[in-house]
Amino acid sequence: MAAISPDNRGLRLFVRYLVLVLVALIFVLPLLFMVMSSLKPDQQLLADTSSFRAFLPVGDVGLTNYVEAFERAPVRLFVFNSVLVTGVTVALSLAVCSLAAFSFVFLQWRGRELVLSIILATLIVPFETIAIPLLLIVSKLPWIGLDGIEWTWLNTYRVQIIPWIADGLTVFLFVQYFKDLPGELVEASRVEGASWFQIYWRVILPLSGPVVATAAILKFLVMYNQYLWPLIVVQQEQYRPVMVGLQYFFQLNVAWGEVMAYLTLITLPVLAFYLVLQRAFIASIASTGVKG
Amino acid sequence: MNRLTAGALVAYAATAGAAMAQTEVTMWYHGAGNEVESNILNGIVEDFNAAQSDWTVVVESFPQQSYNDSVVAAALAGNLPCILDVDGPIMPNWAWSGYMQPLNIDESLIEDFLPGTLGMWDGELYSVGLWDAAVALYARESTLEELDLRRPTLEEPWTGEEFMAALEAAKASGNYDYALDLGMNDQGEWYPYAFLPFLWSHGGSLVDRESYTTAEGALNGEAGLEFGEWWASLFEEGYAPGTSEDPADQQTGFIDGSFAFQWNGNWRAVATMEEVDDVIFLPAPDFGAGNYIGGGSWQFGISESCPTPEGANAFIEHALQDEYLAAFSDGIGLIPSTPSAAQMTENYAEGGPLAVFFDLSDEQAQLRPVTPGYVVQSKVFTKALADIANGADPADTLDAAVDEIDSDIEANQGYGHE
Numbered sequence: 001m002a003a004i005s006p007d008n009r010g011l012r013l014f015v016r017y018l019v020l021v022l023v024a025l026i027f028v029l030p031l032l033f034m035v036m037s038s039l040k041p042d043q044q045l046l047a048d049t050s051s052f053r054a055f056l057p058v059g060d061v062g063l064t065n066y067v068e069a070f071e072r073a074p075v076r077l078f079v080f081n082s083v084l085v086t087g088v089t090v091a092l093s094l095a096v097c098s099l100a101a102f103s104f105v106f107l108q109w110r111g112r113e114l115v116l117s118i119i120l121a122t123l124i125v126p127f128e129t130i131a132i133p134l135l136l137i138v139s140k141l142p143w144i145g146l147d148g149i150e151w152t153w154l155n156t157y158r159v160q161i162i163p164w165i166a167d168g169l170t171v172f173l174f175v176q177y178f179k180d181l182p183g184e185l186v187e188a189s190r191v192e193g194a195s196w197f198q199i200y201w202r203v204i205l206p207l208s209g210p211v212v213a214t215a216a217i218l219k220f221l222v223m224y225n226q227y228l229w230p231l232i233v234v235q236q237e238q239y240r241p242v243m244v245g246l247q248y249f250f251q252l253n254v255a256w257g258e259v260m261a262y263l264t265l266i267t268l269p270v271l272a273f274y275l276v277l278q279r280a281f282i283a284s285i286a287s288t289g290v291k292g
Numbered sequence: 293m294n295r296l297t298a299g300a301l302v303a304y305a306a307t308a309g310a311a312m313a314q315t316e317v318t319m320w321y322h323g324a325g326n327e328v329e330s331n332i333l334n335g336i337v338e339d340f341n342a343a344q345s346d347w348t349v350v351v352e353s354f355p356q357q358s359y360n361d362s363v364v365a366a367a368l369a370g371n372l373p374c375i376l377d378v379d380g381p382i383m384p385n386w387a388w389s390g391y392m393q394p395l396n397i398d399e400s401l402i403e404d405f406l407p408g409t410l411g412m413w414d415g416e417l418y419s420v421g422l423w424d425a426a427v428a429l430y431a432r433e434s435t436l437e438e439l440d441l442r443r444p445t446l447e448e449p450w451t452g453e454e455f456m457a458a459l460e461a462a463k464a465s466g467n468y469d470y471a472l473d474l475g476m477n478d479q480g481e482w483y484p485y486a487f488l489p490f491l492w493s494h495g496g497s498l499v500d501r502e503s504y505t506t507a508e509g510a511l512n513g514e515a516g517l518e519f520g521e522w523w524a525s526l527f528e529e530g531y532a533p534g535t536s537e538d539p540a541d542q543q544t545g546f547i548d549g550s551f552a553f554q555w556n557g558n559w560r561a562v563a564t565m566e567e568v569d570d571v572i573f574l575p576a577p578d579f580g581a582g583n584y585i586g587g588g589s590w591q592f593g594i595s596e597s598c599p600t601p602e603g604a605n606a607f608i609e610h611a612l613q614d615e616y617l618a619a620f621s622d623g624i625g626l627i628p629s630t631p632s633a634a635q636m637t638e639n640y641a642e643g644g645p646l647a648v649f650f651d652l653s654d655e656q657a658q659l660r661p662v663t664p665g666y667v668v669q670s671k672v673f674t675k676a677l678a679d680i681a682n683g684a685d686p687a688d689t690l691d692a693a694v695d696e697i698d699s700d701i702e703a704n705q706g707y708g709h710e
Contacts, residue, residue, distance in 0.1 A: 046540035072325050132368060139369035154371055231358050232365030237324070247355030248325030252559045254539075 029055060034267070038065050038260035045257050065257035066265070069249070072258060074237065075265055078245035083269055085160045085241060086223040092165045093219050094212060100166070101174030102200045106186050116175065122168040128228065134163060135232055155236045164223060170215045177211035178204065213280030220273055242266040314341070314348040317603040318373035320363065322590060324353035328623040332616070340610045347603035349375070367391045374598035375607060378419050379481075380588025381660040381670070383411040387418045388664035388708050393596045394418055397609045408587025408657045409629040414708070419591035420608065422617050423626035426653040427486055427585045428573035430546055430554040430564060436572075439465060439552075446575050446651055452493075452522075455577035459531045462552035470533050472526065473551040476681060477537040483674035484660055485586040486555060487523075492658060494519035495581035498673055499697060504663040504709040507697040511673075512690040515581070520686030522579070527681045534681045558649040562625050565645060573648050576656060587657030589626065627653050664707040668700045 032055045037045045039061040048054045069075060103109075104116045138153040153159040181204065189199045205212075227243040234240055246266075249259045274281070319337070323329040330353055337349045352373065354362050360382060366372050367389070378386055386392050394416040402410060402420055411419030436443055439461040444450040450458065462471035475482055488498060495515030499507045510516065526532045533541065546554040547567040556564075564571050576583040592611065594604040617633035620626065621640060627649055628634045639646035660666060676693040680686050701707060 043544070046544055049538070049540045072327060135365060135369055139371060152369075152371070154369060231361055232369075235320070235354075235362060235366055235371065236352060244355070244358065247357040250355070250357045251326050252557070253563065 031267070034260050035264050036061075038257060038264045039063070040065075040257060042255060042257050045260070065255075065261035068255070069258045069261040069265070072255075073245055073248040073262070075245070075262065077238065078240055078242045079266060079269065081157075081239060082224055082226075082241040082243075082266070085157060085226075086220055088157075089161045089164050089223050090216050090219045092161070093167065093170055094215060096166050097170035097215070098174045098205070098208070098212070099200065100171050101178055102196075102204060104171075104175055105178040106199070106204075107196065116171075119168050119171055123172070131228060131232065138163070138233060154233050155239055157239060159233045160226070160230055160239070160241070163229075164226075167219075170219060173211055173215050173218075174208070177208060181207060210280050210283045213277040213283075217274060217277055217281050221270070224270055313345060315346065315600055315603060317347050317349045317375065317598075317600050317607060319349050319351045319375035319377075319604075319607070320359075320373045321351055321353050321377045322356040322359040324355045326356075326624070329620070332619050332623050335619070336611050336616050337607075340607050343610070344606070347600070347606060349603075349607050363391070370597065372595040372597050374595060374600060374604045376593045376595050378411070378591055378593050380408065380411055380419070380421065380591055381481075381484075381662075381666050383419045383591065383593065384413045384662050385664040385667045386593075387413040390596050392418050392593045393598070393601065395420065395594060395608065396601065396605050397612075401609060401612050404630040404632065406587075406627070406629050406653055406657070408589070408653060408659060409591065411588070411591050411593065413662065419593035420612065420629075421589050421591035422611060422620050422629055423589060423624075424587055424629060424653050424657065425589045425626055426558045426587075426649045426657065427489070427555060427576070428558065428561075428649065428652055429576065430556050430560075431552070431572050431574055432568060433570040433572055435462070435552050438467075443572070444574050444577070446648075446655055449575045449583045450577040452577055452579035455579075458553070459526075463529075463531060465552075467549075468552045469545070469550040470531065471552045472532045473537075473542060473545050473554040473556075474526070474532050475537075475542050475554075475556065476533060476535045476678075477539050477542050479535065479674055479678055481670065483677055484670040486557075487677055488660060488673070489576055489584035489586055489656075489658070490523070490579070491516065491519045492584045493576065493579040493581055494522065495579075497661075498669050499661050499663065499665070499701075501661065504661065504665070505701055505706050507669070507694040511697070512687070512694045516690055517687055519579075520680055520690050523677060524680050524683075524686050527683075535678050558627060558646060559625055561646055561649070562639070573646075573652075575652060583656055584658045585652055585656045586660055587653060588659050663709065665697070665701050665704065669697050672696045672700075 036055055036057055037048075039057060040048065041060055041064070044059045045054075048059070053059070100119075104112050138159050140151065141153045143150045143153060143156075143158065153162075185203055185207075186199055189203050194202070224241075225243055226241055230239075230241050230244050234244070246259075246262060249255060249262055321330075321333055323333060333351065337351055341348050359377070360379070363372070363376065363378075363386070367386075372391060376386075376392065378392070383392070395418060397417075397420070399417075402417075405420065406424050408424040409421035410417060411421070433443075435441075439458065441458050441461065442450075442454070444454070459471040462468050475486065484498070491497065491511075496513060496519050497510040497516075500510045527534050541550065545551045546556070547564060558573075561571075561573065576585050592608045594601055594608075598604050612629075614628075614630060614633040614636060617628040617630060618636035621628040621633070621637045625639065625646075627646075628637055628640060631650070634640040634647070634650050635642065638644065640650045641647065661669060663669075672693045676689050679689050
């Protein structure tokens with residue numbers, strides 16, 4: 001048997017790729033199981049779970065489960081709601097949190113360390129502990145809209161967006177990244193007469209692609225997977241997101257094929273978003289040491 | 293203005309006036325995702341809205357799995373609808389919490405209703421159901437013949453010894469992976485609904501049903517301990533698969549012959565009959581203190597904050613008609629609440645394939661503990677049974693469960709029980 005040595009490059013590569021493939025399989029197989037199961041009738045799906053056939057498009061495959069999933073629940077509406085809420089929240093969150101981080105890193109003002117510490121301390125508070133107080137607040141919160149004053153935020157998009165815009169993790173990511181940028185850039189810009197907002201917009205943000213991508217992906221996942229909050233603040237189908245919609249498929253007799261079809265459909269936006277930003281995301285992990 | 297136009301305007305004004313006079317009554321229902329159930333309910337609502345001019349019921353459907361959480365959150369936010377759909381054993385908690393008010397309906401309409409369909413709390417009717425559910429021991433006629441077993445009846449069910457002998461015979465035959473499937477993978481309300489009857493049949497109870505202020509002696513007394521040891525033996529002796537049972541096996545194991553018997557609900561009966569020609573539905577065994585199954589399913593009630601209880605009561609009275617009970621039964625397979633409605637159904641009419649379930653529900657059903665504390669007690673019971681199935685000591689586990697239940701009752705000042 002050949003020993004693994006620096007000279008034996010071929011064998012080392014083989015072992016490396018073998019390990020990588022095995023690790024990749026751990027992540028890919030559940031997705032493969034989901035997609036393949038979505039194509040099979042329930043009886044075959046359940047029978048296949050005990051063998052490798054579960055990962056293969058074999059037997060009686062078709063798109064019936066997808067047709068039935070669309071009949072059982074307003075899938076398009078749920079995906080639209082989730083994409084809308086997630087997209088708006090991510091955009092606003094990036095703007096608000098990066099501005100806050102800019103202020104903490106580059107502006108000199110009394111108490112900024114304390115305020116930053118308080119914001120970071122919120123990272124250790126689980127959302128579940130504040131869900132009920134927050135519910136009580138938003139249920140009585142006024143809102144001035146096109147239809148005049150409303151006296152509750154329940155059953156709206158805004159109640160799913162606004163409480164999630166600012167968060168400690170996103171601020172932390174931006175603060176860490178901004179701290180590593182050369183301070184001379186800001187000093188030079190100030191000497192040139194740039195305003196603080198111009199420095200933020202024209203100097204700092206253009207250099208922040210990796211952290212923007214990282215923060216966007218992490219925020220996207222948090223928002224797209226929202227369950228508890230929309231469950232308690234939305235009582236109308238027209239505002240429900242995908243994760244609450246998943247419950248439509250769990251009846252006394254669970255139609256597993258339809259569940260898998262629905263899961264496949266709602267996974268697509270997440271995959272698409274990640275694929276678009278993956279290069280910047282990986283660059284950010286490499287440069288900032290962020291573990292996603 | 294010509295005569296035709298004037299006539300049309302008068303007709304429009306009359307129609308619009310009638311429509312505007314109708315007061316909106318909001319209703320929440322747990323059937324989102326169940327097209328058949330939703331269609332039947334929407335039909336009832338349309339009939340009601342068209343049949344009178346005072347009220348318009350507007351339905352918002354929720355997925356069943358998250359329905360209770362949505363209601364509790366809405367109650368906190370002061371956002372409950374008028375008509376609520378409530379699961380029978382949960383109702384006392386919602387009534388005690390002030391979410392619901394008693395019904396004010398014509399009592400003659402519910403004279404013939406199955407006892408499990410009437411939600412009573414503190415001496416008053418808070419909810420009424422259009423159907424009930426039942427559990428039975430699924431078996432094959434051919435299995436009974438093969439194992440030379442007597443066919444039990446409602447009048448003469450299997451005794452505990454006969455039941456265990458049947459399991460032993462099935463195990464000894466070597467023809468089955470397991471003698472009995474209990475559906476152990478579903479650790480939700482299924483555990484108390486399906487397994488409390490075994491505890492009752494041993495003479496025990498989840499909580500003292502006289503006072504509802506303690507579980508001491510009820511769950512961990514002599515009968516409770518006997519039940520706990522019997523329960524443990526089902527898994528120690530290999531009669532039944534444990535908590536790690538594959539959901540796929542649970543769904544297909546009886547049908548493909550891997551299990552000799554299955555303890556299952558009537559909602560699986562039609563699907564099983566389609567696959568198993570000689571399936572029979574047997575009553576629960578009697579371990580000495582009677583044979584029972586659980587009763588109480590989804591019911592209609594009215595929220596405390598409902599500004600129009602007259603409209604809500606009128607709708608519920610309207611929904612109690614036999615034709616609707618029968619429609620729900622035919623649509624979703626559950627047991628209609630009255631004998632007359634049962635006769636209108638395909639499955640529960642006399643001689644029908646599921647008629648036995650109506651009798652089971654009528655004669656064997658016992659309500660789960662009628663107390664606001666049930667929402668906690670049911671979860672404690674579920675955990676205790678899962679722990680025992682996984683090898684925990686029955687006596688210690690039941691003692692710990694009693695402590696937890698009693699602490700909760702004490703923390704809630706007895707839940708209103710004296």
